[in-house]
Amino acid sequence: MTARLNTTAVLAIAGRDLRIVARSRAVLIPTIAVPIVLLLTPPLALLAARTAPDSLATALFPLLTRLPVEMLDQLPTEPARQAVVLLLLYVFAPLYLLVPVLVASVTAADSVVGERERGTLEGLLDSPTTDRELLIGKLLAPWGMATVVSALGAVAYGAVANLVLSQYGLPRSFPNLEWAVLVVWVAPAAAAIGLGLIVAASNRVKTFHEASQIIGIIVLPIVALVVAQAAGVVLFDVGVLLLFGAALWLMAVLLLRVSARGFRRDRLLTRD
């Protein structure tokens, strides 16, 4: 029988880790800068591109040719405006997923690997918490932080995107159902994937910086998704997003379950 979870200890670990993150520039700066750069720069670039709208349409031609007729019917008729709507609603969506992944990974790297690097891990291991409580406490802070930052990022993105749309004479479209699914269903799963990879990596790396380098592994598939969207290979409608989110959750659960096997006192302490 599984012992009852000591939520006080779990919340204490998560709360302390959040406090530590808030006092660490190495963690806090990327946590703030990443959403700003990733979420606000692309729509703001569209504002600047208003002077050359045809280039946008040309760039997105492959996607336009692959869109289902019913979706094309919902888009404006002018190619440049079609491109703006497609970019804001669909193409930038995978880019958004980088935010939960990066925020979760950086904070988890500090929380899990950084704890050992700072020499405070043994103090935790010597406490009456179970390995399970320790792991959940360690993951709760990064996951919660990634989810909250992602949600705030989505709100900021929506505000800027609405501004861009209005500048192109288009109706304000945010929030919409696709993005709601993305924020509520897909982003938390993406954050969980980031956590799983860091916990898995923590078996092999010694420092926060080494752990941070693992993040590159997670970023590459997401960049591939952005390219795939732009090329019209994948289109993030609600159905695809729900399925994609489910697949991510499944992967995250499997990854965390496998990684959690290595998250035992004995192994944490004897790792070189």
Added chain:
Amino acid sequence: MNTDTTSAVELTDVTRTFGELTAVGAMSWSLRRGQVLGLLGHNGAGKTTTLRLINGVLTATSGAVRVFGLDPVTHGPQVRRHTGVLLSAPPVDRRLTGRENLRFAGRLYALDAAEVAERIDELAISFHLDDRLDEPVERYSNGMRQRLALARVLLPDPSLLLLDEPTASLDPMAAHGVRQLVRDIADSRERTVVLATHDLIEATELCDEVVVLQRGQVVAYGPPAQLADRVSARALQLRISDHDRDLVSDVAVRLGYTTEPVDIGRLAIHGVAHDAVPALVRALVDADIDVYGITVDQPTLTDFYLALHRERPETSDAVAP
């Protein structure tokens, strides 16, 4: 958990290996409640591994560990709720204040918040941290950090203290302060203490029992005074008439000892085993030597430890992870 069992800690044939390295091999000893046991040995002798096995953060490869009658691996949280561990490097977070570190410890042990607040104030005063408690720990000196770590350890009022070279990383002044705190805890006999240390004088003063480890093996176990008694006396100093000096030397050499003049009317005889002292005195008296005074330099734990390591020379021990 019943912490009233006679035996607070009991190790029976405990072995822990790390790959090819045997960090602890077939170790057996027990410690009664309220006693202080010293773990002595070079770096890598197995002291830290032993403490980790007692606290259940490491699992024994074979053998049995019992803490207040419980297996610390299967009953880890229960055992750790009653133990406090102080390491040479204090595991306090430098980005938090002293008070935040202590509060965090209180929550980990699920202590009542009001009770914790009160206890923090008491400990801060006891450990001379009260005026700096709300500063980030990164501004603390090493000695203050170790005192904070000790306060953190004592916050949940543990029955068993596991102290792993608590003064190893401190300068002499800070080490003196922490040593005094440890001494107070040990002297009070309110808690059972296992103290891993290099400091043989500290071990002599504080410990009821001493376990000497070499490459993970127990090479000696017993009360410090008893262990010291096993060592030959360092020297016997005799006050004699100067004209008896040659006669004394003859007797001493006949019994296999060496002599050394110390001063006018004083002679030292080296290499006399503790239990051979009476026979030597009888031999001197039988030889009609007038002995005006005799001083036996009492062997110490340090003498025993050095003698033991001369008998069993060891190269630098491999250090367990």
